[in-house]
Amino acid sequence: MSAAIRVHNLHRHFGPLKAVDGISFEIPPGSVCGFIGSNGAGKTTTMRILATLDQPSAGLVEISGVDVVQEPWKVRHRVGWMPDHFNVYDHMSVLEFMDFHARALGFRGKERQHRLQEVMEFTDLMPIAERPANKLSKGMTQRLCLGRALVHDPDVLVLDEPAAGLDPKARVELKHLIRLLAAEGKTLLISSHILSELGEMCDSLIFINHGKIIHDGDAESLMRHTDVTGGIYLNVQLASNPEALGAWCQMQPNVELVEASKQGGRLRLAADDPAQAAALLARMVKDGLSVMEFHREQRNLEDAFMAMVGRPDMQPPPLPQQPETMD
Amino acid sequence: MAPSALIIPAPAPPARAASAALLTDFSDRLSPILVKELRQGLRQPTFVIAFLCLQVLLCIVVVISVVSAPVGSQESLRVGETVSGFFFVLLAIAIVIVQPLRGLGALAIEIKADTLDLLLLTRLNSWRITFGKWLALVSQSALLVVAVFPYLILRYYLGGMQLFAELLALFTMFIMSASLTGIAVGFSATTSLVIRGLVALALVFSLITLPNIIRVSLMRGGRGSPFTITLSTASEISMYAAMVLLMLFLGYYFLEMGATQISPPAENRSTCKRLVGLASLGLLVWLLPDKFPTLLICWLLVVSLLTVDALSERAEFTASVLRPFRRLGPLRYLAGLFLLPGWASGLFFAGLLAGTTMALCMTSILTLATGTDKMPAFWMLWFATLLFPAAVVSWFMRKAKNLFTAYIIVLLASLIVSLVFFVIGQTTHSVKEMILLVPVCPALGLMSYREYSATQQSEILIPIAIMTCCAYWIALFVRSSGHWARIRAMDQTLAMKPPAAVVVDTTDVA
Numbered sequence: 001m002s003a004a005i006r007v008h009n010l011h012r013h014f015g016p017l018k019a020v021d022g023i024s025f026e027i028p029p030g031s032v033c034g035f036i037g038s039n040g041a042g043k044t045t046t047m048r049i050l051a052t053l054d055q056p057s058a059g060l061v062e063i064s065g066v067d068v069v070q071e072p073w074k075v076r077h078r079v080g081w082m083p084d085h086f087n088v089y090d091h092m093s094v095l096e097f098m099d100f101h102a103r104a105l106g107f108r109g110k111e112r113q114h115r116l117q118e119v120m121e122f123t124d125l126m127p128i129a130e131r132p133a134n135k136l137s138k139g140m141t142q143r144l145c146l147g148r149a150l151v152h153d154p155d156v157l158v159l160d161e162p163a164a165g166l167d168p169k170a171r172v173e174l175k176h177l178i179r180l181l182a183a184e185g186k187t188l189l190i191s192s193h194i195l196s197e198l199g200e201m202c203d204s205l206i207f208i209n210h211g212k213i214i215h216d217g218d219a220e221s222l223m224r225h226t227d228v229t230g231g232i233y234l235n236v237q238l239a240s241n242p243e244a245l246g247a248w249c250q251m252q253p254n255v256e257l258v259e260a261s262k263q264g265g266r267l268r269l270a271a272d273d274p275a276q277a278a279a280l281l282a283r284m285v286k287d288g289l290s291v292m293e294f295h296r297e298q299r300n301l302e303d304a305f306m307a308m309v310g311r312p313d314m315q316p317p318p319l320p321q322q323p324e325t326m327d
Numbered sequence: 328m329a330p331s332a333l334i335i336p337a338p339a340p341p342a343r344a345a346s347a348a349l350l351t352d353f354s355d356r357l358s359p360i361l362v363k364e365l366r367q368g369l370r371q372p373t374f375v376i377a378f379l380c381l382q383v384l385l386c387i388v389v390v391i392s393v394v395s396a397p398v399g400s401q402e403s404l405r406v407g408e409t410v411s412g413f414f415f416v417l418l419a420i421a422i423v424i425v426q427p428l429r430g431l432g433a434l435a436i437e438i439k440a441d442t443l444d445l446l447l448l449t450r451l452n453s454w455r456i457t458f459g460k461w462l463a464l465v466s467q468s469a470l471l472v473v474a475v476f477p478y479l480i481l482r483y484y485l486g487g488m489q490l491f492a493e494l495l496a497l498f499t500m501f502i503m504s505a506s507l508t509g510i511a512v513g514f515s516a517t518t519s520l521v522i523r524g525l526v527a528l529a530l531v532f533s534l535i536t537l538p539n540i541i542r543v544s545l546m547r548g549g550r551g552s553p554f555t556i557t558l559s560t561a562s563e564i565s566m567y568a569a570m571v572l573l574m575l576f577l578g579y580y581f582l583e584m585g586a587t588q589i590s591p592p593a594e595n596r597s598t599c600k601r602l603v604g605l606a607s608l609g610l611l612v613w614l615l616p617d618k619f620p621t622l623l624i625c626w627l628l629v630v631s632l633l634t635v636d637a638l639s640e641r642a643e644f645t646a647s648v649l650r651p652f653r654r655l656g657p658l659r660y661l662a663g664l665f666l667l668p669g670w671a672s673g674l675f676f677a678g679l680l681a682g683t684t685m686a687l688c689m690t691s692i693l694t695l696a697t698g699t700d701k702m703p704a705f706w707m708l709w710f711a712t713l714l715f716p717a718a719v720v721s722w723f724m725r726k727a728k729n730l731f732t733a734y735i736i737v738l739l740a741s742l743i744v745s746l747v748f749f750v751i752g753q754t755t756h757s758v759k760e761m762i763l764l765v766p767v768c769p770a771l772g773l774m775s776y777r778e779y780s781a782t783q784q785s786e787i788l789i790p791i792a793i794m795t796c797c798a799y800w801i802a803l804f805v806r807s808s809g810h811w812a813r814i815r816a817m818d819q820t821l822a823m824k825p826p827a828a829v830v831v832d833t834t835d836v837a
Contacts, residue, residue, distance in 0.1 A: 015726070053444050055592055055645065069645055072593045076448050087440035089363070091370040096363075103359035104449035112355075148445070 002065045004029040004156050004187035005050065010059035012045050012211075019045040021211035022059070027189060027204070029064075029155070032182045034198035035191040036305060037208035043191045044084060046208070047158050050189065051081035063156055080149035084161035084191075086141060088133040095120075095129040098147060105152045115151060123147040123177065139170025146177060157181065159190045163197065175201060195301035207305060215304075232272045233303060236284070237264040237293035244289060255280065258303065266297065360451055360459025361466070368429075368463050377425050381417055381471060385478045388413045393481075410482050411493060415500070418475055422468040422504040428530055430511030431523055433460040434585055438518060443589060453590035457582050461512045465505045472501055495558070502574050509578025513585035519732040566621065569614040573625055576607045577632070584636055587668075588731065595648045597640060597668035601676055604633040608683070619691050626687065630680050631713065637673030637680075638717035638803075639734035642810050644668045646817040653821060667814065670717060670730065671807035678800065681710045705776055707792035711769035714799035715741055721806040745770035762787065766795045 003026040012020040020042040027033045037043045048054040049061055052072040061068045063075045088097055098120060102112045120126050123143045128136065136144060142162060149157060162178075163171050171194075178201055182188060192198050198205065207215035238245060242264050249257040254270035269277060281294050354362045368374055392406045434457065437443040446456055475497075482488060507530065514526045558564050583600040590596050608629055615622040648668060652659040665676045688702050716737035720727060727733035745768045752758035758778050765772035765788075772779070772792065779788045 051448065052591070052593075053447070055643075069593075070647055072591065072645075072647075079448075081445075081448055083441065083444065085441055087442055089367060089442065091367045092363075096366055100359055100363040100366075101445075101449065103355075103362065104446065104451050106450050109355060 003027060003062075004031075004064055005033075005189060006060070006062040006065075007046070007050075008060040010046065010049065010061060011057045012042075012049065012054065013057045018211050020049075020056075023208065023211070023213045025206055025213060025216050027187055029187050030182075030185045031203040032178070032188045032190065032201055034195075034202035034205045035189055035208065036195060036198065036205060036301075037191070041208045042211040043208055044160055047081075047160050047189065047191065050156075050158050051079055052076055053081070077152060078155050080152070080154035080157045082145050082149045082157070082159040082162055084164060086145040088136075088141065088144065090134055092133050093130050094125055094133050094136070094144060097133040097144065098125065098151065101148050102151050107151070115153075119147050119150050122150070122180070124173075137170075138165045139167060139173070142166060142170065142174060143177075146174075150181075154186075156187045157189070159188065161191055161193070163192055163194055171197070195305060199301045205301070231268045231270050232277070233258065233297045234267045234269060234277065234280070235264075235293065235295055235297045236267055236291065237261075239290035239292045241290070248284070248287060248289060252280070252283070263292070268303075358455065358459050358462070359449075360446075360456055361462050364460055364463030365466060368467055371429075373425065373429055374467055377421050378471060378474065381421050382474060384417055385414065385475065388417075389478055389481050407482060407488060411488065414475060414478060414482065415496060418472065418497075419500060421471050423500060423507060424530060426464055426468045426471075426504055427507035427511040428527060430461070430464050430508045431515050431527055431530075433457075433464070433512045434515040434589060435518065435523065438516070438589070447589075447591055452594055453586040454583070454596060456589065457512060457516070457586040461505075461509055461578075461582055464508045464512070468501065468504045468508065472497065499571075502571055506574035506578035510581040513581030513583070516585035516588035517732055518729065519736075522732055522735055562618075565614045566618065569611060569621070569625060572607065572610055572614065573628065576603075576629065580604065580632055580636070584731070587636075587640065588729070592643045593645045593647050595644065595651075595668050597637075597672075598666040601633070601637065601666055604629065612687075623687075623691070626684065627709070630684055631709075634677045634680055634710070634713045635734065635738075636731075637676045638670050638713065639720070639731040640668060640670050640673050641730050642669030642671055646821050649814070649817055649821055653818070663814070669810065670721070670803075671810040671814075674717075674800065674803050674807060677710070677714070681706070681796075684710075704789045704792040705773070707789075707796045708765070708769050708772040708776065711792065711796040711799055712741070712773060713738075714796065714803065715769055718799045718802045718806075721803055741768065742770050744768060745774060749774040762791065765791050766798070769795050769799075 005025075005027040007026070008024050010020055010023050011018070023042070023046065035043050035047070045054065049056050049068065050063065052068050052075050055069065064078050066074045066078065068075045092100075095116075098116055099112070102116050107115050120129065123146055125140075125143060125147050128140060133144065146159075146162065149159075159178075163174055166174060175197060178188060178190065182201075190198065190202065204218050205215065206213060236245060242260075242262065245264055246257050246260060249255050249267060254276070256268045256270075257265050258268045259266045267280075269280060277296065281291065284291050284294075388410055392410045395406060434443070437446065437456075443456075447453070451459075479493070479497075483490070511526060511530070514523055517523060558567055580600060580603070583596055583603075587596045587600070608626065611622060611625050611629065615625065644667075649663075652663050652667070655662055663672065665672060665679055684706050685703060688706055692702065716734045719737045719741075720730060720733045724733050724737070748761060748764060748768060748771050749758070752761045752775065758775050761771060761775065762779060769792075772788070772795075776788075
């Protein structure tokens, strides 16, 4: 079966800046893929190319086997795009906004009526149908945006930061909608900064940094494995004086305080060696730290991401000299 | 159970009823963008206030007129003429000033709010978006015009009404409004506030002058004015038709320019607009064969617009744009040379326009015995003035995001510099010596054309004009070679089946 999304050796340059630098990946139909990267990593640029809103400098991008450059019109029928920044029109209700997009996508008469009914019920926009579209809360606006992307029933959905700025309730609702869409067999590519949520929702994860892909695989294997340097994570809780943990870690070789908490923190031990972990605990007790809890912890996605981004070979390349181009 | 019921229960029944009503109405037959724009536009305070003010003011004028001069009296004739003046002044402010000014934000709002992307992802192409926005504004103008009809009927009973002339004036004003709205909507795609500000300024300037022109032409009879044209002779009809054609062309062309600026690289708008431009030139010649000075002015306007646009078009397009050209077989090279999108082909198109202009010029001199033998120099200087900004932008402003904006800014700067030199030359009586500055300031040659052509300077004016024009053209041609190489590569890629990965780096071109 051909991939729902196929990207091969994709480049996008803005002058000397290589926003996307030769990335390749494939997403099978019906799967949910998380697209993770820090700001400026190239996520939005890649997603805009997938949605036919930008042109690649080089490379091949296909949606359900259709080239986004050669046949953008065909691709647009198959892709639903939800931008990270979404504005709606003044002097227009939610229903009118959805109705306009349904008309613009070629729906007429009863067909449009049925489709709008389906989409607005699915995204729970019916109760707010008559409200001004520009006066909605962030969560409602995101639902409206998702509804708009679903009007033409696309096979592939490209969602750029759909959960950004949402409150917990709206986030749960959005997650639920995404699960329902996945259950319907849609292919979803979702970018987000909230990595833990992506880990729950996605079948696979792609990490991108400085325009290059640094990981392409499933979330479980990423969290199960030790990081690239072979380290493990330890959760340490102290009965008193938790600030001492940071200072103590600085004195120890091969140990790093990854995240401080109210009563201690998470440490990264450079080697996956139970003997070393035991020795570490012994040293803590010996040095007078009141250890209340000490256990090995599964690595989360944030750790995996930070570990990969922090690798020396993942540092940004120096900017090339401005090329003399002829136009 | 509907999936959404898992999240928040109880959908609201009134919304369903509203949707059913909305979806079965007449608007289903109209363009989606027109429906959207009318829904928004008719609720905007600008339109509502303009509409109500117009109605209230006209109502007051008619009531005062009827009270002060009873119908049928001698006094009512004079009052009737005054009422007509008021009608047209008020209507002109509403449809020739306010409505076009609203058009200046049409596309800019979409670009600023990032909603244009969402529109381009639908089945609406850039032309349908731009045209729909224009049509919505013109429909609102039409609504304003129609709302004036009851007052015109009342005014008819006051007597002294030139029915045909006033209806024609109304029609002319409406066409002018549509044209100006087209120009404003076209300019609204330009993100530069400077350019849009200048257009707004021009429209506001017409606020001061236009109502006066209309008032004077109506109240004094204004023979020869476009607002009281009687269309009694074939000559008048052809002049009027040419004027309407010119206004429609300007409106259309600026809309196309706006559509080009927002179009994605896979959409080709250039071929159509250039062909329409050539057809309009042909129509002008057909309508005004024996009115050479008028024809030249109209020609100058159309050719200048076509040249400016052709030389400031972005050169970024995808291989799919070449496909229709490939169907032309060997002729595709010739067609592509003049009609492909981008300033590289625009350079040849400008050359074609310059050639036809020269031919027209020579015809006037040799056949019709009008014009002077220095006219070719004037036209060469004119084209050099238009080529100069393109050469500057292509050689020194390659990173400019919007070529059109960059072009206009350089053109304005060159005109200002030339004007400064001209004023210095006039005050120091050294205009003739300044002919040596013409190669770097071609607009100076235009400004001083009268002085040069009347003296011995005219002998060297023609070679200077030719050399200047050719130098800029060659400079641009050299710069375009990389672009043509890319087009050839795209053509070869298309020749190979199935299409391989398209590798076209057009970053700097854009």
